[in-house]
Amino acid sequence: MPNTPAHIGRYLLEEEIGRGGAGTVWRARDPLLQREVAIKLLSGPALGENRDDTQRFLAEARAIARLVHQNIVVLYDYGTEDRRHWLAMQYVRGRSLAKIVSKDGPLTAARTVEIARQMLRAIRYSHGQHLLHRDVKSSNILIDEDTGAALLGDFGIALMENSERLTTEGVALGTPEYMSPEQCQGMALDERSDLYSLGVVLYECLAGKPPFLAEAPLAIAYKHVHEQVPPINRSELPPALLAILRKSLAKKKEERYGSAESMLEALDQLGDKNRTPSSGLPILPSESNLRNGRDRRLLDRRRPDDRRRDSRRDEDPASDSGFGGKFGVHKSLWWMGAGVLVLVLATFLLVAWFVLFKS
Numbered sequence: 001m002p003n004t005p006a007h008i009g010r011y012l013l014e015e016e017i018g019r020g021g022a023g024t025v026w027r028a029r030d031p032l033l034q035r036e037v038a039i040k041l042l043s044g045p046a047l048g049e050n051r052d053d054t055q056r057f058l059a060e061a062r063a064i065a066r067l068v069h070q071n072i073v074v075l076y077d078y079g080t081e082d083r084r085h086w087l088a089m090q091y092v093r094g095r096s097l098a099k100i101v102s103k104d105g106p107l108t109a110a111r112t113v114e115i116a117r118q119m120l121r122a123i124r125y126s127h128g129q130h131l132l133h134r135d136v137k138s139s140n141i142l143i144d145e146d147t148g149a150a151l152l153g154d155f156g157i158a159l160m161e162n163s164e165r166l167t168t169e170g171v172a173l174g175t176p177e178y179m180s181p182e183q184c185q186g187m188a189l190d191e192r193s194d195l196y197s198l199g200v201v202l203y204e205c206l207a208g209k210p211p212f213l214a215e216a217p218l219a220i221a222y223k224h225v226h227e228q229v230p231p232i233n234r235s236e237l238p239p240a241l242l243a244i245l246r247k248s249l250a251k252k253k254e255e256r257y258g259s260a261e262s263m264l265e266a267l268d269q270l271g272d273k274n275r276t277p278s279s280g281l282p283i284l285p286s287e288s289n290l291r292n293g294r295d296r297r298l299l300d301r302r303r304p305d306d307r308r309r310d311s312r313r314d315e316d317p318a319s320d321s322g323f324g325g326k327f328g329v330h331k332s333l334w335w336m337g338a339g340v341l342v343l344v345l346a347t348f349l350l351v352a353w354f355v356l357f358k359s
């Protein structure tokens with residue numbers, strides 16, 4: 001680790017575990033509390049040279065440290081060393097969502113919704129504390145390998161970074177692939193900007209990559225502002241989920257969900273039938289279907305047994321008969337057999353009656 005101290009603050013650096021645009025992350029040890037921590041050392045000279053900046057960062061760090069939520073990486077400590085900011089945070093054993101998608105490929109609709117729900121709870125909570133994330137992206141979502149829980153990290157980091165990622169007005173820039181149109185244009189952000197970025201993450205989970213990619217950051221920004229989201233060619237995806245995705249990725253803030261709560265409600269209200277559309281539909285359903293609220297389909301919070309039962313039903317075309325799958329086929333055969341038997345019996349009685357009384 002050239003030029004890297006063995007210690008930062010009281011923390012003993014053990015292994016570099018990641019490197020991002022803002023700095024480097026280490027697994028480290030807190031000898032006092034005897035626990036593992038993650039240390040992030042921001043690259044570039046720290047802002048905060050003057051008293052106002054220092055106060056601003058401190059205020060931000062204090063606000064982030066007050067966030068206590070099961071889906072948010074806890075900030076333990078904060079300081080500067082050699083004019084660079086560092087943060088000590090909860091160490092999450094596992095992989096980032098970005099790594100999972102890039103290595104394992106797109107996720108199922110059910111897993112995507114599970115992650116979306118957890119992230120929306122985290123965002124709803126932080127917005128309730130008047131804190132925007134400003135840099136929601138798949139590499140800032142860590143999946144705990146023991147519990148499967150998703151944790152949102154790097155709150156407020158966008159504000160603490162060096163000036164390369166700040167506009168002239170001091171507005172924080174995020175990561176181009178995940179930036180909302182208003183963020184791309186250096187305009188003020190609000191809750192709906194975080195929801196747009198989460199929409200990009202959900203798109204990435206389902207498509208395997210973010211909707212807008214290009215070599216130059218400016219080209220990506222242009223696409224966020226002007227281009228339609230490309231379709232995802234996965235005909236099995238529930239249209240109602242795609243409708244939610246479409247709304248979260250609306251160019252105009254006013255057309256998105258107004259809050260994390262309302263997007264969460266939309267996910268909760270997904271229908272109770274996890275059925276796949278019969279023909280290949282484009283990722284984003286038509287405007288008219290959206291407006292009519294049609295195509296509500298399942299995303300699954302039910303017990304595994306119920307899910308298995310329904311997926312068996314989906315495999316069986318007879319399921320729509322109302323008899324419920326294979327059992328329905330057997331039941332109709334039984335009724336047909338009984339009908340034939342009654343018919344044979346009636347013919348026999350008729351013939352017997354004729355023979356006995358007419359002879």
Ligand SMILES: Nc1ncnc2c1ncn2[C@@H]1O[C@H](COP(=O)(O)OP(=O)(O)OP(=O)(O)O)[C@@H](O)[C@H]1O
Nearest residue numbers: 017018019020021022023025038090091092096139
């Ligand atoms: N609290 C943590 N616990 C465990 N691993 C972490 C933690 N924070 C970050 N990491 C790991 O370090 C990697 C790099 O994180 P980092 O935040 O530096 O990069 P990034 O998110 O890609 O970019 P940015 O600097 O813009 O946030 C993550 O992808 C993750 O694997």
Ligand SMILES: [Mg+2]
Nearest residue numbers: 020139140154
């Ligand atoms: Mg990060």
